[in-house]
Amino acid sequence: MTTVPTVNGPLDSSALGTVYMHEHVFVLTTDVQINHPGEWGDEQARVDDAVARLKALAAQGVTTIVDPTVIGLGRYIPRIQRVAARVPELNIVVATGVYAYERVPFFFRHRGPALNEALGTEVPDPMTDMFVEDITGGIADTGVRAGMLKCAIDEPGLTPGVERIMRAVARAHHRTGAPVTVHTHPGSRTGLHVKRVMCDEEGVPPGRIVLGHSGDTADCDHLSELADAGFVLGMDRFGLYLETTFEARADTLVEMCRRGYADRMILSQDASCYIDWIDPEVMAFLPQWNYLHLHEEVVPYVRERGVTEDQLDRMLVGTPRRVFEGAVG
Numbered sequence: 009m010t011t012v013p014t015v016n017g018p019l020d021s022s023a024l025g026t027v028y029m030h031e032h033v034f035v036l037t038t039d040v041q042i043n044h045p046g047e048w049g050d051e052q053a054r055v056d057d058a059v060a061r062l063k064a065l066a067a068q069g070v071t072t073i074v075d076p077t078v079i080g081l082g083r084y085i086p087r088i089q090r091v092a093a094r095v096p097e098l099n100i101v102v103a104t105g106v107y108a109y110e111r112v113p114f115f116f117r118h119r120g121p122a123l124n125e126a127l128g129t130e131v132p133d134p135m136t137d138m139f140v141e142d143i144t145g146g147i148a149d150t151g152v153r154a155g156m157l158k159c160a161i162d163e164p165g166l167t168p169g170v171e172r173i174m175r176a177v178a179r180a181h182h183r184t185g186a187p188v189t190v191h192t193h194p195g196s197r198t199g200l201h202v203k204r205v206m207c208d209e210e211g212v213p214p215g216r217i218v219l220g221h222s223g224d225t226a227d228c229d230h231l232s233e234l235a236d237a238g239f240v241l242g243m244d245r246f247g248l249y250l251e252t253t254f255e256a257r258a259d260t261l262v263e264m265c266r267r268g269y270a271d272r273m274i275l276s277q278d279a280s281c282y283i284d285w286i287d288p289e290v291m292a293f294l295p296q297w298n299y300l301h302l303h304e305e306v307v308p309y310v311r312e313r314g315v316t317e318d319q320l321d322r323m324l325v326g327t328p329r330r331v332f333e334g335a336v337g
Contacts (some may be wrong), residue, residue: 025071027328036082080107104142105158127252141179160191214238215336244276270319
């Protein structure tokens, strides 16, 4: 078995249970929250709201969520600890990495490989050491270790900054064995860039990588190509229907199960208790922030269209566990 770090302590992978592999608790713009706290509101009220929402999720039978909130998304572990302590029935796995679509955060722009040309030698990337420390030693002084690595590639494609972060994540994977999740833009086929950089060149086994947001496309041939290459597909935005529909997401899942790829998919919603990128009044009307949507709406729909209990169990229990155990072949 494999030990998986959670906010409340280490957990044997056999005890992960039903896992939602891509859910946020809070997504924040840290500078705004620090300098304009009125945008955030009352701290205790936010924590209380998160506790209530996550308790309702756990009451549905979900036992673990992975929160891929990293640098660039406002990760703040002490707040997550306060939430997790009040929802002990739900395991929360946090992540390390950098979320950026184009350039690396300013902190890194004149460090590490940015100095290669000036110094005439290859300078190690400090991002890699930071990621490794989060996984092996813990995040800041919280004692909470990250259980997953995170990076992103979106419509802008493989920019130099995105490639640098990808390589830092890949090298941290080799040093720690932690699995990887990548925010992708399947409409631009960015998963193929992940394959070349992280797998072909950096040597990360594709079975250790979840290609997040794969369900943003209905191109099942492309998704089959990625699954055949060995990746795990993140069908993880149920509830977010700004650029697609409920039916499109759900019917794509049904078709991929019909093609035999239930072992290559995980399910989730990309939900959040609070995200300051969206006006709060708008948030109230978006089902994305309803953690119960997958269980209440999506699962009955796909069952009616032929997805079996065994396939659902694989996507919600078996494959998440195998991602952490390194057993997705």
